[in-house]
Amino acid sequence: MRFGSTIIIALRALRRNKLRSVLTALGIIIGIGAVIAMVSIGNGAKSQVEAQVASLGQNVITVFSGSINTSGTRSGWGGAATLTLDDADAIAREVSGIAGVSPEVRDRSQVLANGLNWNTQIQGESPDYITIRSWPVAEGSMFTEQDVRSVAKVCVVGKTVVDQLFPETEPIGQTLRIRNIPFKIVGVLSAKGFNLFGQDQDDVVLIPYTSHMKRITRRTNIASILIQADSPEVIDKVQQSITDTLMQRRKGRDQDFTVRNQVELAEAATKTTKTMTVLLGAIACISLVVGGIGIMNIMLVSVTERTREIGIRLAVGAHGRDVLLQFIIEAVILSVMGGILGVLLGIGSSQLISFYLGWPVLISTLSVAAAVSVSAVIGIFFGYYPAMKAAELDPIDALRYE
Amino acid sequence: MAPVVQLKDIHKIYDSGEVQVHAVRGVTLELHKGEFMAVMGASGSGKSTLMNTLGCLDRPTRGTYLLDGVDVSGLDRNQLADLRNAKLGFVFQGFNLLSRTTALENVELPMLYGTGHGTARQIRERALHCLDIVGLSQRADHFPSQLSGGQQQRVAIARALANEPQILLADEPTGNLDSKTSVEIMGVFQKLNDAGITIVMVTHELDIAHFCKRNLIMRDGRVVSDIAVADRSLAEAEMQKLHAAEAQAKLTD
Numbered sequence: 149m150r151f152g153s154t155i156i157i158a159l160r161a162l163r164r165n166k167l168r169s170v171l172t173a174l175g176i177i178i179g180i181g182a183v184i185a186m187v188s189i190g191n192g193a194k195s196q197v198e199a200q201v202a203s204l205g206q207n208v209i210t211v212f213s214g215s216i217n218t219s220g221t222r223s224g225w226g227g228a229a230t231l232t233l234d235d236a237d238a239i240a241r242e243v244s245g246i247a248g249v250s251p252e253v254r255d256r257s258q259v260l261a262n263g264l265n266w267n268t269q270i271q272g273e274s275p276d277y278i279t280i281r282s283w284p285v286a287e288g289s290m291f292t293e294q295d296v297r298s299v300a301k302v303c304v305v306g307k308t309v310v311d312q313l314f315p316e317t318e319p320i321g322q323t324l325r326i327r328n329i330p331f332k333i334v335g336v337l338s339a340k341g342f343n344l345f346g347q348d349q350d351d352v353v354l355i356p357y358t359s360h361m362k363r364i365t366r367r368t369n370i371a372s373i374l375i376q377a378d379s380p381e382v383i384d385k386v387q388q389s390i391t392d393t394l395m396q397r398r399k400g401r402d403q404d405f406t407v408r409n410q411v412e413l414a415e416a417a418t419k420t421t422k423t424m425t426v427l428l429g430a431i432a433c434i435s436l437v438v439g440g441i442g443i444m445n446i447m448l449v450s451v452t453e454r455t456r457e458i459g460i461r462l463a464v465g466a467h468g469r470d471v472l473l474q475f476i477i478e479a480v481i482l483s484v485m486g487g488i489l490g491v492l493l494g495i496g497s498s499q500l501i502s503f504y505l506g507w508p509v510l511i512s513t514l515s516v517a518a519a520v521s522v523s524a525v526i527g528i529f530f531g532y533y534p535a536m537k538a539a540e541l542d543p544i545d546a547l548r549y550e
Numbered sequence: 551m552a553p554v555v556q557l558k559d560i561h562k563i564y565d566s567g568e569v570q571v572h573a574v575r576g577v578t579l580e581l582h583k584g585e586f587m588a589v590m591g592a593s594g595s596g597k598s599t600l601m602n603t604l605g606c607l608d609r610p611t612r613g614t615y616l617l618d619g620v621d622v623s624g625l626d627r628n629q630l631a632d633l634r635n636a637k638l639g640f641v642f643q644g645f646n647l648l649s650r651t652t653a654l655e656n657v658e659l660p661m662l663y664g665t666g667h668g669t670a671r672q673i674r675e676r677a678l679h680c681l682d683i684v685g686l687s688q689r690a691d692h693f694p695s696q697l698s699g700g701q702q703q704r705v706a707i708a709r710a711l712a713n714e715p716q717i718l719l720a721d722e723p724t725g726n727l728d729s730k731t732s733v734e735i736m737g738v739f740q741k742l743n744d745a746g747i748t749i750v751m752v753t754h755e756l757d758i759a760h761f762c763k764r765n766l767i768m769r770d771g772r773v774v775s776d777i778a779v780a781d782r783s784l785a786e787a788e789m790q791k792l793h794a795a796e797a798q799a800k801l802t803d
């Protein structure tokens with residue numbers, strides 16, 4: 149018995165019952181459609197988070213100032229600014245495999261320029277900051293190492309600040325007053341959008357950290373230190389070496405800082421979306437199983453109903469194996485066609501979702517291929533039992549069946 | 551020449567729980583190539599049971615059956631299927647065509663199983679040829695539901711011919727047909743028989759049996775009479791008589 153003619157036979161049998169074939173496949177269509185849509189939404193969410201994580205910069209390690217123990221009462225992380233410029237210098241000096249270091253100081257303040265005012269984040273950084281964060285300036289240039297040393301009154305402003313304070317005029321060269329101290333605008337940052345926590349990253353004014361500490365806040369401590377490692381491979385080593393360096397400087401005191409790298413942040417951020425993807429996927433898989441049972445049910449009905457047909461086939465020379473193959477192929481054709489239609493349905497509905505709800509969706513070829521193969525497996529799995537019942541029929545009994 | 555079919559003391563006992571039905575009780579029979587035999591007998595006398603045994607659809611409870619010199623009792627399920635596919639053509643009691651399947655596809659069916667039936671194209675051509683033999687090539691694309699009883703029966707015959715069988719077995723091929731259509735069917739059979747195919751058919755009607763060369767009568771599972779038909783009817787002549795009678799009826803109308 150040739151495989152080709154079994155396929156012809158199976159196709160002919162399905163064609164005889166078009167409506168039923170479509171209804172039978174419906175369970176699979178909806179199941180696969182749901183899987184594809186869910187996975188697309190999950191992937192979309194994941195890739196959005198990943199993009200946001202990537203916008204943090206490349207191979208970034210952050211040292212946060214930490215908890216302080218004031219006569220037994222322990223504050224939380226960041227409860228005290230326990231990092232100093234000396235710490236940052238030590239890291240730059242002693243840790244190998246780093247591409248840049250930027251001590252960070254942050255403060256919110258009202259700024260004035262061009263007859264307008266705006267409340268924004270004032271961030272003291274080193275010139276390395278824009279490379280660490282992969283955040284180029286759009287106009288002008290970043291302040292320099294020289295500006296840091298000379299505690300210069302220069303600043304680089306974010307896109308939002310420009311929009312608010314210089315709606316019509318060119319900002320470069322203008323003066324921005326921070327706490328009444330005039331800073332000269334030397335550059336405008338390119339737009340970066342929102343971060344993982346939904347904050348507008350463009351609502352910022354960057355100034356040299358020395359200027360921030362001496363002219364604005366008059367603080368001696370820094371909030372955090374941004375470090376860029378040379379490559380992803382050395383991140384762990386660099387992170388360890390930073391911890392060692394800082395601990396050495398603390399001479400046996402408790403650790404009052406935390407070191408986090410980007411990978412850890414990314415993992416934390418993608419954790420929820422992963423959970424969501426798994427949950428949605430599980431629900432979709434249940435619907436697939438239900439679809440498979442639907443196929444099995446209809447195939448069983450079909451075997452009973454077509455007992456005579458099976459009898460005729462056996463009588464004219466079909467082997468049990470031919471009949472088995474025919475019914476399995478019928479089930480597989482049903483489920484694979486259902487799978488393909490389901491993929492189309494899934495793609496269509498995820499497009500609709502992204503269009504109307506604005507959710508990011510990402511259709512992966514892997515999930516499409518997996519869906520189609522899974523539907524074939526469902527066909528074989530749920531088609532096998534009915535097919536075996538058909539194949540085991542006795543030709544005479546089957547012919548007599550009313 | 552060795553007989554194509556040799557039955558030796560065939561018994562068939564249906565054992566359905568409490569009651570045992572002894573449907574065939576010791577039939578011994580030989581059939582030679584080119585024979586054309588009618589099996590007759592009252593309802594329940596075991597005709598269909600005997601035909602199913604001849605057709606290798608059912609195994610006898612006792613006795614030996616040699617088909618072409620081969621003892622079929624030693625064959626397994628699949629070997630029997632191959633035998634049916636290669637050597638036997640069966641026209642079932644009731645037409646047993648696949649519904650919602652065209653006449654052509656019904657005729658193609660036996661050629662889709664077994665081996666050596668050629669390409670899809672050759673199979674199609676052979677099926678069309680078989681439909682042509684029974685005079686139905688115009689209706690190849692019709693579904694059984696669009697065909698008359700006689701036409702459906704002819705499709706069933708064409709299907710039985712599809713794999714060029716040595717023996718054609720027909721269980722009441724004219725059972726549900728009017729006398730004119732019956733004569734047409736017998737004409738097809740006589741032509742096939744003339745071409746060398748051995749035919750065994752079951753019938754209840756004496757005049758239909760008269761188209762055959764040999765008449766076998768069964769009663770209670772036994773053969774009670776086995777005679778050669780002396781002056782058998784020829785379908786062509788009978789057709790002409792029928793036409794004449796029809797014309798007469800119209801004239802006198």
Ligand SMILES: Nc1ncnc2c1ncn2[C@@H]1O[C@H](COP(=O)(O)OP(=O)(O)OP(=O)(O)O)[C@@H](O)[C@H]1O
Pocket residue numbers: 564565566571572573591592593594595596597598599600
């Ligand atoms: N599957 C079966 N199980 C039990 N008994 C059966 C079975 N098939 C046939 N019989 C019995 O065997 C006997 C012979 O049946 P068979 O069908 O051969 O008769 P027949 O001569 O073909 O009758 P008819 O002219 O009505 O077709 C009957 O008494 C019938 O009831």
Ligand SMILES: [Mg+2]
Pocket residue numbers: 597598599643721
């Ligand atoms: Mg019968």
